[in-house]
Amino acid sequence: MKKYFNxxxxxxxxxxxxxxxxxxxxxxxxxxxxxxxxxxxxxxSTCWSYSSLSFIESELLRLGKPELDLSxxxxxxxxxxxxxxxxxxxxxxxxxxxxxALQDAFNVMDKYGLVPQEAYAGLNYGTxxxxxxxxxxxxxxxxxxxIKSEKPTSAWINGFIALLDSxxxxxxxxxxxxxxxxxxxxxxxxxxxxxxxDYMYFSSYTHHPFYEQFIMEVPDNWSWGKVVNLPxxxxxxxxxxxxxxxxxxxxxxxxxEKGFSSANAVAxxxxxxxxxxxxxxxxxxxxxxxxxxxxxxxxxxxxxxxYETTDDHxxxxxxxxxxxxxxxxxxxxxxxGESTGAKGYFYASDNFVAYKTMSFMLHKDAxxxxxxxxxx
Numbered sequence: 223m224k225k226y227f228n229x230x231x232x233x234x235x236x237x238x239x240x241x242x243x244x245x246x247x248x249x250x251x252x253x254x255x256x257x258x259x260x261x262x263x264x265x266x267s268t269c270w271s272y273s274s275l276s277f278i279e280s281e282l283l284r285l286g287k288p289e290l291d292l293s294x295x296x297x298x299x300x301x302x303x304x305x306x307x308x309x310x311x312x313x314x315x316x317x318x319x320x321x322x323a324l325q326d327a328f329n330v331m332d333k334y335g336l337v338p339q340e341a342y343a344g345l346n347y348g349t350x351x352x353x354x355x356x357x358x359x360x361x362x363x364x365x366x367x368x369i370k371s372e373k374p375t376s377a378w379i380n381g382f383i384a385l386l387d388s389x390x391x392x393x394x395x396x397x398x399x400x401x402x403x404x405x406x407x408x409x410x411x412x413x414x415x416x417x418x419x420d421y422m423y424f425s426s427y428t429h430h431p432f433y434e435q436f437i438m439e440v441p442d443n444w445s446w447g448k449v450v451n452l453p454x455x456x457x458x459x460x461x462x463x464x465x466x467x468x469x470x471x472x473x474x475x476x477x478x479e480k481g482f483s484s485a486n487a488v489a490x491x492x493x494x495x496x497x498x499x500x501x502x503x504x505x506x507x508x509x510x511x512x513x514x515x516x517x518x519x520x521x522x523x524x525x526x527x528x529y530e531t532t533d534d535h536x537x538x539x540x541x542x543x544x545x546x547x548x549x550x551x552x553x554x555x556x557x558x559g560e561s562t563g564a565k566g567y568f569y570a571s572d573n574f575v576a577y578k579t580m581s582f583m584l585h586k587d588a589x590x591x592x593x594x595x596x597x598x
Contacts, residue, residue, distance in 0.1 A: 246510040247488065247545040249569055251553060254541035255470050256283040258291060260566030262559035266352035267320035270442070270474075271297045272557035273536035274327035277472035277583065280540065281416060284468060290414070295344020295352075296337045296406070298322075299390050300330045305444055306365050306382050314369040320358045321442035324472045324536060324583045328418035329445055335406030336414055338399055346391035357389040422589060425449040425581040426457040428523045433596045438581055440533040449581050454519045456593060458576055461539070464588035465552070471539040472583040473554070473575075476531045481574065483508045487564035489554075489574040491515045511547040517576040525577065533580050543569055 258279040263272050271294040279290055301322055309318040330336070347353070364385060368378045396405055404413070430436040435448040452460065464471055480496040482489045486508045493513045496504055515521075525531040541553030551569040560566040586594075 247486075247569070249543045249545055249551070249564075251541055251543045253465055253468075253543075254553060255465070255468050256280060257470070257538065257540045257555055258283070258289060260555060260560050261294070261557050262351060263294075263557045264351035264353065264559075266298075266354040267358070268294060268298050268322070268352065268354070269557050270322035270324060270326060270536040271295075271301075273474075273538045274324050274472050274583070276538040276555060276557070277470060278327065278414065278416065280470045280538070281585065282414065284470070287415075291339040292414075293337045293339045293342040293344065295390055296342045296393065297327050297330045299342075299344065299386050299393065300334045301326050302361065302386060303379075303383065304329070304333075306361075307379070308444065309365055310369055310374060310378070314366065317441040317444050318362060318365060319442065320354055321444075321533075323438070323440075323443045323445065323447050323533075324474055324581060325418075325423060325447040326445060328421065331410050331414070331416070332418050335408070335410035337394065337397065337404075337406050337409055341394050341397040341399065342391065344390040346387075347389050357385075360385060360389075420586055421583055422586045423447060423449040423581055423583050424452055424457060424460060426452050426454045426519070426522060426579070427526060428519060429527075431598075434598050440580065442533055450597060452593070454517070454522060454576055457579065458572065460584075460589055460593055461552070461575065461579075461582065462542070463590050464584050465539060465542050467588060469585055469588035473537045473539050474533055474580040474582065475535060475537065475570075475575075476533070476578040476580065477535045478532065479578070480504050481508070484558070484562050484568065487568040488551075489568060489570040489578075491517065491571065491573040491577050511545050511549055514571060514573045515577075517573050522577060531578055531580070539570075539582075545569075 258276060261272055263269055275292045275294055275297065279292060282290055305318055308316055364382060368374050396403055399409065425438060430451050432451050432453055435450055437443065437446050438449050461471060477489065480499065481491050483505060485505045488508055490508060490512060491514045493515050499507070538555040539552045540555050543551045543553050545551065550572050552575055554568050554570050556563055556566055556568060558566070
């Protein structure tokens with residue numbers, strides 16, 4: 223997701239300070255699937271790893287498997303290696319940043335395996351939580367020197383890995399989990415045991431034909447992952463049907479709008495223009511149900527094309543809820559720790575999801591049969 227997302231994290235923390243419990247929405251959960259504990263990405267632009275692994279952890283629970291706490295930093299580390307290789311091949315003409323996309327965790331799983339959190343915390347630089355400001359800058363500076371060379375040597379990748387080792391720690395070749403020895407490969411194959419081919423990715427934009435795949439044109443889709451294109455109403459139909467049938471969803475969205483309020487644990491698309499409204503007034507205004515805009519396909523497309531909607535954040539949809547006015551919401555697990563939102567969760571209105579969803583990932587069995595029949 224966005225390279226400068228740390229600002230949004232700080233903004234959310236500011237909004238949530240001493241503000242929790244002040245809303246008048248009176249949310250009622252009508253669906254809530256199993257999820258693991260809320261994590262904190264802290265000062266790192268790694269929401270894509272946290273949301274995707276949270277999704278995988280819920281998939282394991284849905285399948286009746288034991289609860290797992292998977293290492294986000296292992297996925298981040300291995301993705302950085304693949305990003306660097308591509309960056310050099312493309313002579314720097316591709317995005318290289320801390321951001322990523324929803325498919326990256328499965329890509330790492332397929333190529334490198336996965337490890338539990340206890341085997342790889344990714345904290346080797348003197349802090350107890352993620353702080354990637356120096357790491358990200360050092361990696362970018364290093365790889366830019368490589369591509370400026372007239373003829374990159376074969377040694378550059380070893381130097382790049384050494385930097386990752388220094389900041390995140392060396393990857394374990396073997397580790398013991400619950401009394402048994404594993405490698406990342408045997409752990410992914412034997413304990414996680416999910417197939418990436420069982421998962422589908424969707425979006426909804428008019429610059430590509432509906433019911434076909436296209437490469438999502440956002441900077442952090444560095445691995446050029448494809449999504450299936452659906453009309454906006456069918457996109458929501460798929461999402462609602464999935465959650466109602468006990469599936470969860472990895473969700474990429476824009477949360478930079480003023481209608482997203484961590485203080486009130488809500489994401490809305492108010493009819494009222496909040497552009498010039500003060501932060502405190504926005505917080506007060508969004509403390510109870512408000513009239514929202516009706517979202518159209520044309521509005522989605524325009525917001526994407528004029529950069530109003532950008533690929534800010536990856537999250538995990540685990541349930542559905544209503545407020546006291548019987549408005550419907552998706553119940554969303556975030557990765558900013560339990561001190562933000564509603565103990566780490568928030569409620570995104572149907573209108574917000576319709577407007578600001580960039581893409582989402584879910585199990586193929588969660589997709590209604592009538593939608594699958596339309597896909598080309």
